[in-house]
Amino acid sequence: MSRKRNAHRSPDMPTLADVARLAGVSEITASRVVRAQGPIADATRTRVLNAIAELGYIPNRAAGSLASAGSTLMSVLLPSLSNIVFPDVLRGIHTALTQTAFQPVIGVTDYDPLVEERILVSFLAWQPAAIILAGLHHTPTARRHLEHGRFRVAELMDIDGDPVDIAVGMSHRQAGYDTGRHLIQRGYRRFGYAGHSVVFDDRATARYEGLCTSLREAGLSLVAEHRHPGPSSTMAGRDSLEILLATEPGLDVVVFPNDDMAMGGIFHCMHVGITVKQQLGIFGFNGLDIGQAMSMPLSTILSKRFLIGKTAAEKLLESRERPEEKTIINTGYEIIEGATA
């Protein structure tokens, strides 16, 4: 019989046809039970469910996806997993998807738009229901694919720009600006900035620019800045502050692109005996748990990473069709006064 092709399959992996036969219904009815779709008599449903349990049937999603020209996959493209920000976003996404049929498929771009484009294309091959990426900045090819596809798109983290479909995040430029205003108001005047390689993280750059703008408006400017070559880390923050202070000892506050580096800055101060806040203010970004667990909690800005991921995933599930109107959701942020600046 027509089992000749089955040689390459697992021994007797049951199919929907097997389930249907055992339950004494047609394939399509069994299919409807599996998908909980369309009207099914209770008795029928029970028979099919029993057959499924008895055979240990597992639906073949590749076949389903092919037949229905769609899947329950949600592609998630993140710049990095080292930066705790993105695991937090991912948790939010996961939380929103937990009770649904959707599954996240993740890819990591290393902050490289070309890598993002490559991974995007390989994800499109699975006909995902939705795509989540970070930022509003993509290659022209990637943007074209995003615009023309039959799937929802959410661009996370930043909202300063023109999204393809949905943007969820906050204004990083504004956050940087507010950082400057906040610190100026608290009396700081001689600003330093200890960042990391600019090829990483557009958002950090936007905050930096916002900071500079606020300083300029107040008739100030950055007295000194140092950029650690390579990605951000606590050690990078510690080293950067040391270098910064060696070249410019008269700073009264240093802004870091994130809490990890700011923590490193605090460790440097502790090491060389600088009184944080009195002698030197330290300001971070993200509002990580660890910074708030210090007896002297870190002054920083709380970004709502989990909320961003969760909101985006929920919004994407609202409708399969892309609406006419683009959606921009501002999850905002909060300045945490803390005790370090």
Next chain:
Amino acid sequence: MSRKRNAHRSPDMPTLADVARLAGVSEITASRVVRAQGPIADATRTRVLNAIAELGYIPNRAAGSLASAGSTLMSVLLPSLSNIVFPDVLRGIHTALTQTAFQPVIGVTDYDPLVEERILVSFLAWQPAAIILAGLHHTPTARRHLEHGRFRVAELMDIDGDPVDIAVGMSHRQAGYDTGRHLIQRGYRRFGYAGHSVVFDDRATARYEGLCTSLREAGLSLVAEHRHPGPSSTMAGRDSLEILLATEPGLDVVVFPNDDMAMGGIFHCMHVGITVKQQLGIFGFNGLDIGQAMSMPLSTILSKRFLIGKTAAEKLLESRERPEEKTIINTGYEIIEGATA
């Protein structure tokens, strides 16, 4: 013509047939070019590649997966993403997969074997080439699925047990034991333990047991222990140490299940003026960057999370067939002396 079913598809999404027609070859030949499989004349390959570029063809992996009864997906089931350990593992997996056709699909189980089982089944529906999970402990149903499937399986983190196929990790029991030996040798006698809810993380429990064993062998035992209800965090570590010292002020060393909590312990000491190491030793687990960036680096054990993920993914790719022999890879660990114990 036979386009009636196409109504529900994207307007003119090109298929392999379109590519083949444009290139003037058969579908199979075009398919072979796409998959870089079988002998193809250079001229033919070029024509097909041009046609692909011209049409913007993206292969449909659902169709490919269905036809070949296999996919290039690698299912990854992790207990959590909050615990930095697992993003690290994921980075390792991702690194190993970057230059291959394989893509990771992740699921988060929240340390719940039943959730693990549920997600596992939904992943199996995509006919993954391999499955990665954490730990060697699964539900009977999950274990049965893992054993009978036509895919490779890697169980990560722990190696104290009987894997389905491949295990990559370290002995957590031994690590706990060595922690005890190390601290006893350094003169500590009055041990405290500040952990978290036991329903989380089998590995932490194994380390705890190893620690107790080493104490027992030395004629000692835990003088006091406290378990924070809920998951681990820096704040949990800080609070737990406070509670622990309130009930038992005479401790000379406290062991934490991980660096996050140990950092919290150090913050508590700083807050109340306890001299770490002289008055109270603090010992963690994981060897996180942030702990080593302090001027007084944390005494801990370096677990090789990235290496575990990378090694596992590489090993899985070595052969599609599950070999007769099970593989156990011990990635080991290193005691970091540090300055806190």
Next chain:
DNA sequence: GCGTTTTATGGTAGCGCTGTCATTATTCTT
């Protein structure tokens, strides 16, 4: 009571791709 709607089920024809086998042109042996 007779049309009309609703509920429950089934037949058929693909979805887009690849495994299998077959075929022809080309190169290699001895």
Next chain:
DNA sequence: AAGAATAATGACAGCGCTACCATAAAACGC
């Protein structure tokens, strides 16, 4: 130079499922 191996391509039949339409039975309306 005859046979054997190799390279390059193609025809065809599904993979397992679901969209689409059709049908039959039950419930409803007035």
